[in-house]
Amino acid sequence: MTDTFKSGYASIVGRPNVGKSTLLNRLLMQKVAVTSRRPQTTRNKITGVLHLPNAQIILVDTPGIHQSERTLNEMMVRASVSTFSDVDLILVMLSADAGFCDDDEFVLNSMKQVKTKKVLVINKIDLVEKPILLSLMNEMNQKSLFEEIIPISALKEDGLDQLKSLILSYLPEGPEYFPKDMVTDCPETFLFGEIIREKILNLTRFEVPHSVAVVVEDMHEQENGVVQIDATIFAEKDSQKKILIGEGGNMLKNIGRQARQELEKRLGAKIFLKLFVKVKANWRDQSRAIKEFGYTHDSF
Ligand SMILES: Nc1nc2c(ncn2[C@@H]2O[C@H](COP(=O)(O)OP(=O)(O)OP(=O)(O)O)[C@@H](O)[C@H]2O)c(=O)[nH]1
Ligand SMILES: [Mg+2]
Structure with missing residues (x-):
């Protein structure tokens, strides 16, 4: 030893x-x-x-x-x-x-x-x-x-x-770079957006999964202890937005339900998840939008 x-x-x-x-x-x-x-x-x-x-x-x-x-x-x-x-x-x-x-x-x-x-x-x-x-x-x-x-x-x-x-x-002798309670550099709100995106990847097909970005706009605890999370799902086209909302809002409900279940387990709290769907045409070809959506978030 x-x-x-x-x-x-x-x-x-x-x-x-x-x-x-x-x-x-x-x-x-x-x-x-x-x-x-x-x-x-x-x-x-x-x-x-x-x-x-x-x-x-x-x-x-x-x-x-x-x-x-x-x-x-x-x-x-x-x-x-x-x-x-x-x-x-x-x-x-x-x-x-x-x-x-x-x-x-x-x-x-x-x-x-x-x-x-x-x-x-x-x-x-x-x-x-x-x-x-x-x-x-x-x-x-x-x-x-x-x-x-x-x-x-x-x-x-x-x-x-x-x-x-x-x-x-293969690692050299070195210092403890990070405190013991630090497991990731990923901000919590970014991960929550990713969890919502993961449900979309599972539930949608063709070009829809790739065209989607999710941004958590706000997260706060209400007086009754419920955590409210407002998130926007961005698609590139109206047709994709339509698919994400689905017949009678069914797809969005499904996405919301699956994401909420996972987020509630994670946070150990009741969650009120408010999802919005918006179109941002060709965002995947715009550095600014890519940055705004958090995909250039860098490591330590
Ligand atoms: N059977 C099997 N499936 C695996 C294993 N590891 C990962 N998978 C599955 O492979 C798929 C891709 O896994 P990811 O971890 O998302 O792969 P990735 O390399 O991070 O993919 P990108 O982020 O797209 O580059 C998922 O459906 C996983 O469940 C494994 O050891 N065995
Ligand atoms: Mg991966």
């Missing part, structure tokens, strides 16, 4: 949908990032601090790296890429069920010149048979890009202790 304290940064990067945010939540044992089966769920860097007895691992979840010319998407990818040289270790994530595909190749190309040590995390091993996993590990090993390769299932929490030890072994 030694008394040395280790601390440092590890970013979780990869193409969209491989399970980066799921891993962040499972390692922290609480939800700080929203997740969905749709690609491009995460839009900004989200930092989470994992407090261990003799160490502090600062994890940075990032948006999925992908190709797109939209301003929002370019900003998302820039946020991911910006972590490469700022961290002690890059956790590059693949999804075992998809194997190594062109989109993963694009991710590796984006870090060609990067000197930071990289570990390959193969996620979703619960979805494949052993021989498929072994052949993928073998294929990736031949690239000679990674210090190590580790198979996990973030969702089933398989291999997470091994992953924690592995990350620790």
Whole structure:
């Protein structure tokens, strides 16, 4: 036993949908990032601090790296890429069920010149048979890009202790950067907006999920103890607004109900959730709107 304290940064990067945010939540044992089966769920860097007895691992979840010319998407990818040289270790994530595909190749190309040590995390091993996993590990090993390769299932929490030890072994001795009660840099109101957006991602289809932004405008406790949250859902077109409201307001009611249930559990209080739907044409191509909606919110 030694008394040395280790601390440092590890970013979780990869193409969209491989399970980066799921891993962040499972390692922290609480939800700080929203997740969905749709690609491009995460839009900004989200930092989470994992407090261990003799160490502090600062994890940075990032948006999925992908190709797109939209301003929002370019900003998302820039946020991911910006972590490469700022961290002690890059956790590059693949999804075992998809194997190594062109989109993963694009991710590796984006870090060609990067000197930071990289570990390959193969996620979703619960979805494949052993021989498929072994052949993928073998294929990736031949690239000679990674210090190590580790198979996990973030969702089933398989291999997470091994992953924690592995990350620790790459961190330097360092100070306790953050107070023990600090788990994320994500402001509460931003996370609440994200939870509402997560319900929209689950309930809507086609271009609607991607076109939506949610902003919590106000949150206050009423005299009777009920917490009132006012949030605006922004869509890009009238047709999307119509879908979000639904027949007789049914879709909006559904979104509201699902979000309220989760928020009430989180806050341990009754919530009155007031949702508004507005159109902000082409907001995904306007840096100002993207900033206003909080998607450029930066890490520590
Ligand atoms: N079966 C299985 N599914 C998983 C696992 N990890 C994540 N998922 C699922 O994969 C989907 C995507 O997960 P996310 O955590 O949102 O993925 P992401 O990489 O953060 O995606 P982006 O934010 O879009 O880049 C969700 O439906 C998760 O439940 C896993 O280990 N096994
Ligand atoms: Mg994510």
